Amino acid sequence: MSKVLIIGAGGVSNVVVRKCAQNSEVYSEILLASRTKSKCDAIAQDIKNIPVHTASVDADKAAEVAALIRDFKPELVINVALPYQDLAIMDACLAEGVNYLDAANYEPKDKAHFEYSWQWAYQDRFKKAGIMALLGSGFDPGVTNVYTAYAKKHYFDTIDTLDIVDCNAGNHGQAFATNFNPEINIREVTQKGKFYKDGEYFEIPPMSEHKSVDYPQVGPRESYLLWHEEIESLVKYIPIKQARFWMTFGQEYLTHLRVLEDVGMTRIDPVEFKGQKIIPLEFLKALLPEPGQLGQNYTGKTCIGCQLTGTKDGKPQTYFVYNVCDHAECFKEVKAQAVSYTTGVPVMLGGAMMLTGKWKGEGVFNMEQFDPDPFMAEIGKWGLPWNEIFGQKFV
Numbered sequence: 001m002s003k004v005l006i007i008g009a010g011g012v013s014n015v016v017v018r019k020c021a022q023n024s025e026v027y028s029e030i031l032l033a034s035r036t037k038s039k040c041d042a043i044a045q046d047i048k049n050i051p052v053h054t055a056s057v058d059a060d061k062a063a064e065v066a067a068l069i070r071d072f073k074p075e076l077v078i079n080v081a082l083p084y085q086d087l088a089i090m091d092a093c094l095a096e097g098v099n100y101l102d103a104a105n106y107e108p109k110d111k112a113h114f115e116y117s118w119q120w121a122y123q124d125r126f127k128k129a130g131i132m133a134l135l136g137s138g139f140d141p142g143v144t145n146v147y148t149a150y151a152k153k154h155y156f157d158t159i160d161t162l163d164i165v166d167c168n169a170g171n172h173g174q175a176f177a178t179n180f181n182p183e184i185n186i187r188e189v190t191q192k193g194k195f196y197k198d199g200e201y202f203e204i205p206p207m208s209e210h211k212s213v214d215y216p217q218v219g220p221r222e223s224y225l226l227w228h229e230e231i232e233s234l235v236k237y238i239p240i241k242q243a244r245f246w247m248t249f250g251q252e253y254l255t256h257l258r259v260l261e262d263v264g265m266t267r268i269d270p271v272e273f274k275g276q277k278i279i280p281l282e283f284l285k286a287l288l289p290e291p292g293q294l295g296q297n298y299t300g301k302t303c304i305g306c307q308l309t310g311t312k313d314g315k316p317q318t319y320f321v322y323n324v325c326d327h328a329e330c331f332k333e334v335k336a337q338a339v340s341y342t343t344g345v346p347v348m349l350g351g352a353m354m355l356t357g358k359w360k361g362e363g364v365f366n367m368e369q370f371d372p373d374p375f376m377a378e379i380g381k382w383g384l385p386w387n388e389i390f391g392q393k394f395v
């Protein structure tokens with residue numbers, strides 16, 4: 001029975017809080033804190049079986065987070081605010097000697113660049129403090145790291161290729177909206193594509209490589225090669241010759257994105273406007289629907305999985321492991337769309353792995369460093385069942 005501090009009150013947080021309440025054998029009490037307290041209150045009011053307290057916090061300020069920790073004394077801090085806050089929240093955890101978990105790696109506000117170096121640099125300090133950080137415990141990163149570790153453990157002696165495929169075949173009825181935080185999403189998809197091969201990284205122009213992937217239960221969807229953070233940790237911890245990440249986009253989304261880029265609305269440098277400086281992407285975010293508000297009337301499915309090729313016992317092996325999630329079903333259960341749902345469930349379960357000691361250590365860890373079996377045994381029960389297909393290539 002554990003107390004947790006959850007930071008952030010957006011689309012993902014809404015799912016995390018509800019899922020923690022469902023898992024009340026592990027989670028006994030929550031302090032939900034975010035920049036806007038009314039958003040915390042709106043989530044908390046639906047939870048009846050465990051106490052959920054709320055507070056406002058600016059998580060860019062480590063001292064504010066540390067003060068909440070001192071007061072509430074949680075065993076774990078779950079960060080589902082934005083990647084910009086990762087380091088300040090890790091600093092607060094270090095100062096107060098509390099374990100840490102997040103769903104996205106740090107990126108600086110003024111540079112759309114995400115890599116693990118900033119958070120991996122906390123390794124010695126976390127070790128010395130005798131505390132644990134679990135990084136990237138969402139779906140991708142998160143479940144995709146566990147899928148890969150599971151494939152390696154059970155089905156592969158050597159891995160030639162890993163292709164992570166992320167398909168959202170849903171329809172939210174809006175001309176243009178992003179399924180998770182608009183700023184973070186647009187920064188991610190407007191970057192150069194990047195993949196790993198034979199010990200090196202290769203960059204390609206944004207969205208320049210794409211192919212049709214025939215997703216189970218969804219059908220063929222055009223999928224684009226993107227850089228995604230889990231590739232960096234997966235090739236560090238699991239020997240893989242080539243690793244790539246693919247994501248689907250509809251033509252409507254891509255057309256809007258191109259226009260927004262062309263007119264400068266996705267810029268992250270300050271622009272002088274009526275005597276003050278504004279950042280165009282921050283202004284655009286204020287105009288777009290919030291991910292947490294997209295759930296109602298969202299139809300269709302997501303399909304996210306990992307395809308691996310390699311060898312087992314000297315024979316060629318091809319394996320695909322994936323989850324399919326239905327937007328409308330998610331809304332019925334937790335008032336959220338499937339992208340928030342597929343992220344929030346593994347956040348809750350990653351935390352439960354830590355709190356029950358199934359995953360433990362001192363230092364900074366990625367998901368694939370732990371035994372995948374206890375996580376794979378439970379994730380279906382919490383709403384994200386997985387399927388396996390052998391001998392068929394999807395990518």
Ligand code: NDP
Pocket residue numbers: 007008009010011012013033034035036039057058059060080081082083085103104136137138139140141142179180181182184290291292339340342343
């Ligand atoms: P939202 O934009 O819906 O929510 C973000 C929340 O963080 C908001 O409540 C926001 O407050 C709060 N916040 C922002 N800045 C601060 C601050 N300085 N102090 C305190 N709170 C702050 O985003 P999502 O819920 O969609 O995403 C949450 C996280 O999950 C992101 O890091 C995202 O990258 C990650 N993610 C990971 C995925 C995965 O599979 N691994 C997939 C999808 C998302 P306010 O409401 O006041 O703006």
